[in-house]
Amino acid sequence: MPFTAKSGKFNASINTVEIGTGDKAIKIGGENVLPLYSFDAPIENAPKVGIEITDFGMENEPDCIKKYYEGCDTLADIAKKAASFEGVDFLCFRMEGGDPNGANKTVEELIGALKEIAAVVDLPLAVAGCKNAEKDAQLLSKAAEALDGKNAMFLSAKEENYKTVGAAAGLAYKQIVGAESSVDINLAKQLNVLMTQLGVNPKSVVMNVGTATAGYGFEYVVSTMDRIKAAALSQNDTNLQMPIVTPVASETWSVKESVSSEADVPEWGCQETRGIDMEVETAIADIASGSNAVILKHPTSIATISNLMKELV
């Protein structure tokens, strides 16, 4: 007896969100099947891969990243270079230095840096904050103004600052707003509802439902995304149909498996290979759980995931 597969196509679908403008604009979401299940129905928009750079430029990067940016003197150079790697769909600028408990760079300085980058890159842009909710409110609302008309993505509005970030990015400048919650389907949903009540168009919202490195509580990420996609598709829960964007590099490149040098742990072998595999394995696991876009750092990781997406979808 031959095998007959029952279709897993749903009547509901994930929202399609376009990021950027012009030829290089990308679309994420739109599928009416579980992540990567293109055998159930065609998936129009394969998951996308972004590259992350920060306001520190190459200052804090490991050598295995730095070597790809040799000869880049300014942030603009770095951004141009980053955008040129194979498989990069969008560029994410993380304003890490804004953290009041860290370098505490001023809003003006960081927005200045952002403008420099925006001037030389024609890929769709994402802007990430410094993880301090209060500072991010200022940073992201100024960034929304600075990128007026670019249809950029802002990562992210959290429960503590969604009003400011949502109003500035989503309402005043009609950009794409990321809604960030911490690995809990109900928190994710609640934030989307609040964002909608604020007046932000749900079709301009993407979610970051929490992120982790493989091995570091990743089961919560998996179950949260599994449940969100199930609710969005099988229950047609419109408050959870936003595509998911997951920053990966900022998580994976801080664990000891990625950052310990070969001298410190000789049996683990080459640091670069470890860093790439940690990034790649985490990214694909995110995508398999439901991320519609991932943000990575190492050019090889990006090429690997990007090519794999072309093969899979």
Add this chain to the structure above:
Amino acid sequence: MALKGLDIFKLSPKKNCKECGCPTCMAFSMKVAQGSMDISACPHFAPEALAKLSAATEPPMKTIKVGAGDAEMTLGGETVLFRHEKTFVSKTRYASSLCNCMDDAAIEARLADIPKVDYERIGERMFVEMVYVNYTPEGNGDYVELVKKAAATGRVLILGCKDVEVAKAALEVCKDGKPVLNGADASNYEAMNAVATAAGVVLGVSGANLSEIHDTVEKLEGLGNKNLVIDVTGENVKDTFANAVQLRKAALKDGDRTCGYPSIVNTAKIARGDSHKQAALLSLFTMKYGSIVVAENITYAEALPLYGLRQNLFTDPQKPMKVEPGIYPLNGADENSICLTTVDFALTYFLVSGELERSGVPVNLIINDAGGLSVLTSWAAGKFSASTIAKFFEEHQIEEKVKSRKLIIPGKVAVLKGEIEAKLPNWEVIIAPNEAVQLVKFMKDFE
């Protein structure tokens, strides 16, 4: 639809004879429903009741055992597609590859690599549990010799061999280790079945597509062999992923028992020569339904994320992972370094120890026995309180082991400060921030 405990109980003998090992028939019935005991453990079930139940309690996916002795492991037996629904029961197993097409130097190098990855992570031994030994007629090497060498690693073998005679010869030298013979397809299944059953090993079935595989499995079942695994590796990544998912879905969701066997995914075939792509596929098929996933060579780079991911995925969603309670000196801490205490929930431990390491400040991290719950949950459940901390300090003789009398406690349980100071009068209790990410600054400022 799984049977409820109460339904089983209604058919039970209700004698509370305890012969099954449970104190009552109710307890037994609940355990059968939960899947933790087999109905055959009860000698008194009426035959008609048994007949009625065994069909209903037969799992949708078979549990297959491979390997012998200490190396024995269980594949399959899954009941759900998503881990939040229940628990995944049999973790994915990984194999590095050998082939009779490799030259001797490559073979020796690979054999040397295989045992390298071997470490412990939260109480679990992490190593490459299996070796895939591939046979190709074009290969120059002696397959049986290769199998011998592979068997000497002590890992469970998978013989990737479609030649009946070669397989037979290879099994002669390794069958006691209960390997998998991954060799049956539509063309040779009868002969392969005979070889596998004669050797008493699990037979792997492959085919051009799922229909062909389905057909072959049915025929093998017809021959009385249900000791199978299915090699879902297709022409490319896309087909392989579709096969792996559709097979599992058909078994668990649509009740197609012919699909209810563990799977093998061979990434060495579909991503040959690209180690990062294989790393990605190892991860992808751990997420989606590979029971055994094969790569060319699993080194620490692939393994560190992979085994962590597997450990995360195969935990019981209701039972969080625990780390061993005790003192963990960080950043070269000694007996004079300050102490910081928190719970034994693995996620808490990783977050806290990670941030403490980043701070560079020497500190003795004291992990309490808090039932593997997070700080607030264990506090609410009374498992992380002044008295449990004091008791733990006493039992583990912390005061003898550490000279420092400064104890940092999580900000979320600041409420415990007074009580801890009352119970541990020699200690000065200091309140840490609420979130682990704030620890780096806190520790630096503190220093």
Add this chain to the structure above:
Amino acid sequence: MTLFDVVFSGNDAVYGLTEGAINDAIAKYGEDKAIAFPDTAYSLPCYYGVTGTKVATLGELKNALGVVKTLMTREKRLNDAFMSGIATALCAEFIEVLKYMDGAVPYEAPCYGHLGDAVIRELGVPLVTGDIPGVAVILGSAPTAQEGVDLVKSYQAQGILVTLVGGIIDQCEELGYKTGANVRVIPLGKDVTSVIHVVSVAVRAALIFGNIKPGDAAGLMKYTMERVPAFVNAFAPLNDVIVACGAGAIALGFPVITNEETFRVPKSLIVQKDVSKFNATSLEARDIKIKITHIDIPVAFASAFEGEIIRRGDMQVEFDGSRVDCCELVHAKDASEIEDHKIELIGPDVDEMPVGSKQSIAYVVEVAGKNMQADFEPVFERKFHSYLNCIEGIMHTGQRDMIRIRISKDAYAAGFRAKHIGEVLYAKVKSEFAAVVDKCQVKIYTDPAECTRIRHEVAMPMFDKRDERLMTLTDEGVDVYYSCIMCQAFSPSHVCVVTPERLGLCGAVSWLDAKATHQLDPEGPCQVITKEKVIDERIGEYEDVNDAVRKFSQGALEDVSLYSIIEKPMTSCGCFECICGIEPLSNGVCIANREYAGMTPIGMTFPELASMTGGGVQTPGFMGHGKHFIASKKFMKAEGGVARIVWMPKDLKEQVADRLNATAKELYGIDNFVDMIGDETIAEDPETLLAFLEEKGHPALTMEPMM
């Protein structure tokens, strides 16, 4: 003269002026002459917002005036007055745009006149987020310059954006008061028509932030009404034109507060003779709540101090409810009875108390709010323990009239006094319960006689009333239940249905708690579940409850009953205080609580039972529940109620004995029912238990078979 006459006459006057001005301009420049406000993409924002038509030339402006004329109907109905108000505002906009002809700069410092789009985006974000809690439009001259400046200052201190029109601008200048967009005090202009520039801000906010389509006048007015928290303070004397403009403001939802004795329209045109009360009256009228970000006390306030213990030797003074009369109380009152942020001390302060002495204290937090309900009083009250403990140097234990508070010597030395308790309670209640509390004042009694009076005559009767309400609160007596999904983080498909007689299985969420949680956080874990469509009264199954459970479990659960353990029992998350399960031999149920470590006659321990029952899966024959539920009349009602309980750990039995005995007496007329229930000292296996039950004549033995 009626109010209508005044509005119409004011409107006519402005219309006449506008018509004249446009005609003059056309005569001078011709119809094709371009007109525009600078730095805006919204043409004449008010006219564009209301009509959807852009105006670019003098000729078009004249046509627009024709459209405005159609609004000026003269029936004496409310709508006509509103529309005439709008017409007046639009005329003002026309007059103002003429000032900008040929790139003229009609306004000079300190006045701003028209505000560009960039300013709107800048101000719009904090307006939407509530960081700017309101917009004050102050018009005319205050009785004295000082009063005017004081009013401006009071709004500024609250973060409210202040716009100034007319004489008040001069008054600020006169006293050297700093104005400007950077300090959020914006002088618009000295003509009354310049008020349109703030209306223009409101209209553009609606277009930009509210996604209102130009021309959707109804949507526009709804948005300004609901989302733009503006109000007008118009100083006497008022003329017809100002009143007509005021009608326009009211049409947009902005109340007008004036000190002139004039017509009164409830909630819209309010007379407040005392200018110093303009602020409070305005905030109340526009329903503006000021966020509290700072607690005014001389010591620190943080959760880090929650666990601080103050020993006898370190304490300055102690209030001890076990020795003298003390109590703490939340009391919901009418808004008119409360002056916000009033902290009153009745009796001696800490200074006058001997060091180390025991004293009386009673503090009553009086609150008012449109959404406040007496049911929330105990919910707030239970938080006092945590609030007061967060104060550095203060220790609080107990609740109701059994409280004890210690103030440390250090806190006293730092200046901590009795009123600071009030400051903390005020700030926390106002900020954490902002959804329901509009106004709050605190009375602190330290006079022993007053404390005795408050405790016995005020507090105790209220506590009794609340207890009685809890006792009489039945599932049948309420219209809705609540869901609780706080546990879904680890038990994904579990949904608690919380009813008055069946609290959440964790024991921590009663129906009143769930209700309050819902009010305070409408999108949060507790949602309303109606119970209108009964499917089966006996087991407590409702169509609407099933719908809710299906929705909140993301489809994992199809149907639940509220009162049965066998048929569609409610699921359990994992945090249950107790589990009860069927013990077939005795035809009843055994209950084990979390603290009980031993074996139960079911043959399973609590952890074993928990692993079978938890995880949000329906397990007929077993369910998790709170301790309190054991004595409920709804406990296993479908199977015969509490008479089915055959075994409980001794500790648990003691905890619930009184209430359970009372329930059994009421339901079955059985005295001392608890004595018939076995425990671990009697039996840990079913056979011994059965013998005991037979000896006692336990009612379960003669009840219908459970299965």
